[in-house]
Amino acid sequence: MNTTRTTRRGFLSLLAAAPAAFVLPRSARADAATVLMIGSSMMGGGFGLYLGQDLEREFGCKIDRRAKASSGLARPDFHDWFKLGAKAREEANPDVVVCMFGGNDGQGIYMGRNADPEWYRYGDPGWVPEYRRRVNAFADAVAPGRERLFWLGMPQVESEKLCSRVAVMNEVYEVEMSLRPNARFVSTWDALTVKGAYSDHVVVDGTRTRVRSGDGVHVTPSGAHLLADYVRPYISEALRTRP
Incomplete structure (x- = not known):
């Protein structure tokens, strides 16, 4: 597998286009x-x-983290993020909302037992419009007012089939967030890559480091740290400049 030479300082320098983080006293x-x-x-x-x-x-902020493995927006019959997201927002009363989906959504969308159709299979003409509707429904549920919403895109994955589906979903997120005044899409597509291509290893501080787990989707602890470094400046800027 290809590797690239990366230092932590060098990695963070790639984020020059992102808002700079600022530590509050x-x-x-x-x-x-x-x-x-x-x-x-x-x-x-x-x-x-x-x-x-x-x-x-960095900010002394309160973190309310809610997650469910294997969940997403395609199968509310498994885990209903539309209801649970609204409940989480009501309970947390957040200033900033950060969400990340996509790894489990490249499948059929369940519409309900008595719906017509009951399913939109991936690739059906109705799949993207329905997924777009769900992205907006979830955004409305978790950030209906003054909240800043950051929708994090999925990074590239190893499977070409899944990667192509992730790219479609990332495009939906990017377009829909661009239409919301308090929302921002943060792409992670090129994070953890070698010359823009998927790699399960990079070189960090002179050491060849595994950053992706064996399934080609998830990240190792080292990859998790690098990915967090990649997206944090965007969120930090919102926290620094909040009223």
Whole structure:
């Protein structure tokens, strides 16, 4: 598998186009923000953990992290994020919402037992419009007002079939978030890659480091740290500049 030589400093320098992070002094943290983090196993695992810890350490904010493995927006019969997302927002009263889905959504969309059709199979003409509707329904549920919403795209995965589906979903997220004044899509497509292509290893601080797990989808602890470093500056800017 290809590798690339990356130092932590060099990796972070790639983020020059992103807003720079800014550490607030402790005296400025009395009115701490609340960050609601929602997603599937990526958010529930090391990536979500490290991102939350980094934001808490940087800003003293409260982190409310809710995740369910194997979940997404395609199968509310398994885990209804539309209802549970609204409940989480009501309970947390967040200033910032961070969500990440997609790894489990490249499948048929279940419409309900008595629906016509009962399913939209992936590739059906109705699949993308229905998924687009669900992305907006979820965004409305978790960020209906003043909340800043950050929708994190999925990084590339090893399977070409799944990767093509992830790309379609990322495009939906990007387009729909661009239409919302308080929302932003954050692409992670090229994170953890070698010259823009999927790789399960990169070289970090001179050491060849595995960053992807054996399934070609999830990330190792090292990959989780690098991915958290990749997206954190965007969220940090929102926390730094919040009213």
